[in-house]
Amino acid sequence: MDWLLTHAPALLIALPLLGAFLTPLIDRISGKARSAFVLVVLAATQLLMMALAWDVFTQGAHIYTMGAADPTATVPAQAAVPVRIVLQVDGMGAFMGLISVTVSLAAAVYSLAFMHRESGQGRFYTLLLLMVVGMLGMEFTGDLFNLFVFLEVLSIASAALIAFRFYHGDAVEGAIKYIVISSLGALMVLLAVALLYGQYNLLNMGALASVLEYTYLDKVALGLLIAAFAMKCGAVPMHMWTPDAYTVAPASITAMLVAASQASLYALFRICFSLYGFTLDLTTVGIIIIALGLLSMFIGVTMALPQKDIKRLMSYHAISQTGYMLLGVGVGLYLLAHADFDTYGIRAMEGGIFHIINHALYKGLLFLTAGAIFYKVGTRNLDEMGGLAHSMKYTTVFFIIGALAIAGIPPLNGFASKLLIYESAYRVSPILSIVAMLVSILTLASFVKVFHSAFMGPRLEGMGDGREVPRSMLVGMGLLTAGIILFGLFPDWVVSNLVHPAAQALADQAAYIAALGGGV
Amino acid sequence: MINNVPFFAVMLLIAIGLYTILFKRNLIKIAMGIVIVEAGVNLFLITLGYREGGLAPIYTHLPSGVEIPGGLVLPVPQALTLTSIVIGVAILALILSFVVRIYRHYETLDSRNIRRLKE
Numbered sequence: 333m334d335w336l337l338t339h340a341p342a343l344l345i346a347l348p349l350l351g352a353f354l355t356p357l358i359d360r361i362s363g364k365a366r367s368a369f370v371l372v373v374l375a376a377t378q379l380l381m382m383a384l385a386w387d388v389f390t391q392g393a394h395i396y397t398m399g400a401a402d403p404t405a406t407v408p409a410q411a412a413v414p415v416r417i418v419l420q421v422d423g424m425g426a427f428m429g430l431i432s433v434t435v436s437l438a439a440a441v442y443s444l445a446f447m448h449r450e451s452g453q454g455r456f457y458t459l460l461l462l463m464v465v466g467m468l469g470m471e472f473t474g475d476l477f478n479l480f481v482f483l484e485v486l487s488i489a490s491a492a493l494i495a496f497r498f499y500h501g502d503a504v505e506g507a508i509k510y511i512v513i514s515s516l517g518a519l520m521v522l523l524a525v526a527l528l529y530g531q532y533n534l535l536n537m538g539a540l541a542s543v544l545e546y547t548y549l550d551k552v553a554l555g556l557l558i559a560a561f562a563m564k565c566g567a568v569p570m571h572m573w574t575p576d577a578y579t580v581a582p583a584s585i586t587a588m589l590v591a592a593s594q595a596s597l598y599a600l601f602r603i604c605f606s607l608y609g610f611t612l613d614l615t616t617v618g619i620i621i622i623a624l625g626l627l628s629m630f631i632g633v634t635m636a637l638p639q640k641d642i643k644r645l646m647s648y649h650a651i652s653q654t655g656y657m658l659l660g661v662g663v664g665l666y667l668l669a670h671a672d673f674d675t676y677g678i679r680a681m682e683g684g685i686f687h688i689i690n691h692a693l694y695k696g697l698l699f700l701t702a703g704a705i706f707y708k709v710g711t712r713n714l715d716e717m718g719g720l721a722h723s724m725k726y727t728t729v730f731f732i733i734g735a736l737a738i739a740g741i742p743p744l745n746g747f748a749s750k751l752l753i754y755e756s757a758y759r760v761s762p763i764l765s766i767v768a769m770l771v772s773i774l775t776l777a778s779f780v781k782v783f784h785s786a787f788m789g790p791r792l793e794g795m796g797d798g799r800e801v802p803r804s805m806l807v808g809m810g811l812l813t814a815g816i817i818l819f820g821l822f823p824d825w826v827v828s829n830l831v832h833p834a835a836q837a838l839a840d841q842a843a844y845i846a847a848l849g850g851g852v
Numbered sequence: 853m854i855n856n857v858p859f860f861a862v863m864l865l866i867a868i869g870l871y872t873i874l875f876k877r878n879l880i881k882i883a884m885g886i887v888i889v890e891a892g893v894n895l896f897l898i899t900l901g902y903r904e905g906g907l908a909p910i911y912t913h914l915p916s917g918v919e920i921p922g923g924l925v926l927p928v929p930q931a932l933t934l935t936s937i938v939i940g941v942a943i944l945a946l947i948l949s950f951v952v953r954i955y956r957h958y959e960t961l962d963s964r965n966i967r968r969l970k971e
Contacts (some may be wrong), residue, residue: 501957523893
């Protein structure tokens with residue numbers, strides 16, 4: 333057990349990676365065996381992730397040095413600086429890893445029935461597992477160049493999955509937008525990494541953080557990194573790829589893309605807090621992040637209101653919800669060096685980080701219900717559907733729970749995290765909270781519209797076969813719903829045991845540097 | 853001055869690439885723009901790793917008493933560039949396969965006419 337936990341960070345990346353490349357081979361034997369294999373791999377990843385997260389939250393951060401005789405020694409005996417590839421799992425990393433793996437598992441279970449009419453499922457699950465690799469790699473790595481590599485792994489796998497239904501022209505159209513923008517973004521990340529490496533000869537983020545001087549070149553690198561990752565997480569004004577890609581991807585993949593964009597959000601926060609930290613001009617960068625958040629929230633929701641395509645509407649809501657996370661954590665960054673950080677700065681960060689997991693759960697669930705509707709009705713246009721509540725009882729209940737959670741209605745989980753953000757952002761400026769509340773109301777309005785036009789009304793002809801979707805899709809949605817209800821009922825437990833350690837891990841740059849062997 | 857030439861080339865390549873991506877309408881040209889930006893970034897990485905008079909780090913154990921004027925070069929930037937090139941090939945292959953698919957569906961490569969999603 334100890335051996336397993338020591339090597340867990342590396343195993344968590346290796347397990348889905350090996351699973352991904354075994355999947356096409358097993359697919360040649362039989363489709364059933366392949367599906368069972370994928371589920372076993374993901375379930376094993378989930379169990380290992382939960383064990384690792386438990387250990388991180390009770391015992392402290394994990395360090396894993398690739399290829400070292402002693403995985404906890406980041407600086408090799410012959411060298412003065414950490415030169416090896418290091419994985420580092422602290423509260424924040426474990427928290428994000430849990431989100432990614434949980435959403436992926438639910439999406440894979442859902443796909444069993446959702447994708448069974450498609451050909452090429454072996455490739456689908458291979459890419460799905462590669463997405464898990466990319467997300468976990470981005471969340472665990474302590475090395476800047478590795479961050480770039482895993483970002484590309486994630487982008488390539490996601491782009492191929494967005495275009496999975498390539499026989500629809502629009503799927504390829506969404507995918508090419510995504511891959512052009514994200515490969516350009518990744519190249520900017522690489523340029524920033526090169527700028528930092530050229531000055532300090534280091535790639536290890538902890539060691540780099542300890543020597544960073546915030547020179548002019550560092551500022552250029554910071555700008556490139558913030559722009560690239562804000563683009564990848566779909567913040568306005570770099571959001572134009574999000575609705576296209578989210579709309580055309582298969583629904584289970586859209587749910588995973590939400591988790592994938594949060595991995596980029598994590599990278600953005602990691603770079604601001606752990607890499608640059610106190611050397612930053614905290615006020616300016618904090619205001620930039622808050623401004624990105626406000627813009628995303630407001631423009632996202634106003635663009636969502638007139639949409640007729642159910643998944644496009646939800647995609648704009650995804651942008652708007654990303655704004656809440658940027659706002660919460662941005663307020664934390666703004667106040668990082670301030671005396672009030674311990675009173676309400678950290679509360680704002682907790683709100684933002686709590687919102688990440690809540691959003692992954694309810695937005696994942698909402699995209700899965702949209703997929704269930706598409707599976708039965710064959711259209712995404714809200715004007716053409718109606719009366720689905722008659723035939724799809726469970727889907728209706730899941731949709732209501734998801735919609736109430738995203739609108740922040742108590743006692744569901746969206747309320748808990750939004751309240752934390754309202755309370756603490758108010759102390760910085762009341763305008764922030766007012767905008768946040770307004771956006772929340774508009775979100776509710778928009779989902780009332782979706783609920784009314786898709787589920788209410790008389791039974792319509794041609795609306796599916798009058799039966800509920802297959803069981804595996806219900807199980808996938810049920811998994812996420814259970815999470816929403818649990819998190820909504822016990823927010824205090826979640827905040828003090830999961831979210832607070834995660835926020836603390838982000839805010840405490842000294843611990844990060846020490847853990848990664850920097851400052852020698 | 854002559855030592856800085858590669859850096860000017862880097863800036864020029866990235867600028868040309870960005871211009872191509874932003875202002876060209878043909879999807880193949882957009883793909884080429886990405887490759888040009890990538891070439892610029894790779895050139896930047898490899899230039900960072902150049903040390904005048906340095907020797908390639910092929911020896912694992914240097915014979916004692918041998919002095920190399922420029923020392924051994926740290927191979928990290930070269931390793932990064934190789935990785936980046938490999939990733940670039942994968943991205944390019946993916947983009948080109950999308951372009952092929954788009955051409956079959958829309959019978960055009962002009963990005964102004966490929967906007968079924970906008971409606």
